[in-house]
Structures are given as structure tokens and as C-alpha cells.
Amino acid sequence: YVPTFPMTTSKRDYYEVLGVLRDATQEDLKKAFRKQALKFHPDRNKESDAGERFKEVNEAYQVLSDPQRKAQYDQFGHAGVNGQQGRGFDGFEGFGGFGDIFDSFFGGSSRQAPNRGADLEFQINVSFRDAAFGVPRELKINRMETCDRCEGGKAEPGTDVVECPGCHGEGKVRRTQRTFFGQFEQVTTCPTCQGEKQTVQTACKKCSGRGKERKSRKIEVQIPAGIEHGTKLLIHGEGETGGRGVQSGDLYVHIGVENDKIFDRKGDDILMTAELDIAMATLGGIINIETLDG
CATH class of the missing domain: 2.60.260.20 (Urease metallochaperone UreE, N-terminal domain)
Known part of the structure; x- marks a missing residue:
């Protein structure tokens, strides 16, 4: 069975929007998104279409950075991901300004597990x-x-270590933040287990679980x-x-x-x-x- 999708309005190819090849890695996509978003952000670009271009870049990255949605897009084009983009809203709730958007999105202000x-x-x-x-x-x-x-x-020796309930053993959590230009999905280190994917039932008495x-x-x-x-x-x-x-x-x-x-x-x-x-x-x-x- 091959699913069918309704026709959508003409949109630019997402890979073209970000300026990357179709075999681009996630790291390539991230770098391209940051470059294009900085280029078209209205705080820096005063051209009349900057806001629309910024939203277009954001939409492209939201699809291509998600493996499942990327696969649908690669197979069916825009029709395969129609209606899945986050809606925009008025205001910059949750962000203090231009730099904060990218710091938050790329984890600049999130707690990272130490290496x-x-x-x-x-x-x-x-x-x-x-x-x-x-x-x-x-x-x-x-x-x-x-x-x-x-x-x-x-x-504590003799007690169990269990899967972290905060991230279900993934070590990371997803958080969606909305801006005037669309919806950003941020992946951060789980605050419950600090990226270790597990939590203890009984903390060690000597080090208090540290x-x-x-x-x-x-x-x-x-x-x-x-x-x-x-x-x-x-x-x-x-x-x-x-x-x-x-x-x-x-x-x-x-x-x-x-x-x-x-x-x-x-x-x-x-x-x-x-x-x-x-x-x-x-x-x-x-x-x-x-x-x-x-």
C-alpha cells in the first residue's frame, strides 16, 4: 500500500533552503541552519522578506533534523510532511533576544554531561x-x-540501578519552544540523570549519591x-x-x-x-x- 497525500502549495526544496546536499549529515544540517538563520534573522537582516525566509529556514531544519520526517520528505516531498510543522505565534516568550534563541536551541544554556x-x-x-x-x-x-x-x-552497594524515569533511558529530553518565527525543538541533557540514562533507588551513604x-x-x-x-x-x-x-x-x-x-x-x-x-x-x-x- 502506497499512501497518497493531498497536493500542497509550491515550496522550495528544503535541502535548497539550507544550502546542503541530500546526503548531508546531521552536523552539516545544524551548521547550515545556523548560518542561514543568522543570515535572515530580522534583527540583522532588514530586507522585507527576511522574516519569511527565516521561517522557511526554520521549517526546513525542523523536518530534515528529524530522521522520521526526513525519510517521509525524501520519499514523498512536501506532501509527506504536510501539516506537521509547528505553528508560529506572536511574541518571543522564553527568549531574551537574538543570541538567546541560538544559545538555547543549540544547548548553549543547557546543562551538559561532563566529558x-x-x-x-x-x-x-x-x-x-x-x-x-x-x-x-x-x-x-x-x-x-x-x-x-x-x-x-x-x-548503595546491594541496591538496584534503574532506568531514568525522566528520559526513559535515553539520557536526553526534548523540549519545544515557540518563537515569533516558528517552533524550535531543543534536545538537552536529561536533568534527572545528567545524561547517564540511569538513576539509583538508594543513594550511597558515604557520598550521598554523588x-x-x-x-x-x-x-x-x-x-x-x-x-x-x-x-x-x-x-x-x-x-x-x-x-x-x-x-x-x-x-x-x-x-x-x-x-x-x-x-x-x-x-x-x-x-x-x-x-x-x-x-x-x-x-x-x-x-x-x-x-x-x-
Whole structure:
């Protein structure tokens, strides 16, 4: 059985509206939509047909970004998706302005599940001589680490982890927002499970269901010989945990080199000042000077 659809008024091809090929990926569609929407948004484009062009771009993206509606459009054209577009309305409820529309639509203002733990920064000072020769230093830092009771799972050991009721195990939720120019569908990280697709029935008693806890840890850092004041050392993976299955952040160690009473530095050269009496300065001679290693 092949369904039939009533004739529709003449419309431009949606792929032509967005300026993409028919095999465009979802990422291609998103980039094209943003480009065209920015181009025809009436706040920036004062041409008389800008509003209609903006609505046309929005309508095209709403269809092509939805796999099911895209398949119908690819097979039957505009007739296959007739009547499925969201209606517009007067006003900009839910949006503060031009930038807010795109920030909200593309998730700029939504909470996103972290893809790594937070980075940490630490400041230490070393003496001039230690900076010249290098030295190991022990740092004591406080950071979030994986809970050793639930092993990052957030649930009290022996209790169940269930499908998130907020997103039904998808990790994302869809929210429709209406603007004067049409209807936008926004996909955001589920606020209930934070994109993890599951929730716990009983939270871990030690970490209160966070999956991580703050701990004090000692880390040895090797200060390399010849390090300069203001250098930042990067230690991979020694930042805060990102949770189960998520990469830990990094640790940045900022190095301050203390001034020395005798020596100064210019690039890779060590400088010092020696006082001479008149005779030595006039006739020359030999003097004893102190060096970095004595």
C-alpha cells in the first residue's frame, strides 16, 4: 500500500533552503541552519522578506533534523510532511533576544554531561638554586575522587540501578519552544540523570549519591632543572575525577622562582655582581666568587 497525500502549495526544496546536499549529515544540517538563520534573522537582516525566509529556514531544519520526517520528505516531498510543522505565534516568550534563541536551541544554556573531570591549579615557589638544578617537591592537594564505597556508581552497594524515569533511558529530553518565527525543538541533557540514562533507588551513604568524595592526596612533582619563573607544569590525569567511565581532569602547577641575594638570571645565563677596589679595577687581578653549587 502506497499512501497518497493531498497536493500542497509550491515550496522550495528544503535541502535548497539550507544550502546542503541530500546526503548531508546531521552536523552539516545544524551548521547550515545556523548560518542561514543568522543570515535572515530580522534583527540583522532588514530586507522585507527576511522574516519569511527565516521561517522557511526554520521549517526546513525542523523536518530534515528529524530522521522520521526526513525519510517521509525524501520519499514523498512536501506532501509527506504536510501539516506537521509547528505553528508560529506572536511574541518571543522564553527568549531574551537574538543570541538567546541560538544559545538555547543549540544547548548553549543547557546543562551538559561532563566529558572529563575538572582541572586543578596549584602554586608553588622554589628557590633560585632549586630552579637551576631541579628538585622533587611534594604537593598536598584536595580533590574530588571516586567514592571507594560505591566505586562511582552512586548507589548503595546491594541496591538496584534503574532506568531514568525522566528520559526513559535515553539520557536526553526534548523540549519545544515557540518563537515569533516558528517552533524550535531543543534536545538537552536529561536533568534527572545528567545524561547517564540511569538513576539509583538508594543513594550511597558515604557520598550521598554523588559517586565521588573529597580527599586529601600527596603528589610528588619533579621540578625540572632550569625552569623559569611563571612556568606552568601540566600533570595529566591528576585533577578531579569525572565519575565512572569519565576521564579525570589535569593538574596545572604554576612555578614561582624566588629572587636570590647574589645571582640573577638572563635567559640561560647566570649573572652576579662583584665589588672591586680601585687597585684591582685599575691593574687587574684574581678574585674569588661564589657559584651556584658553592
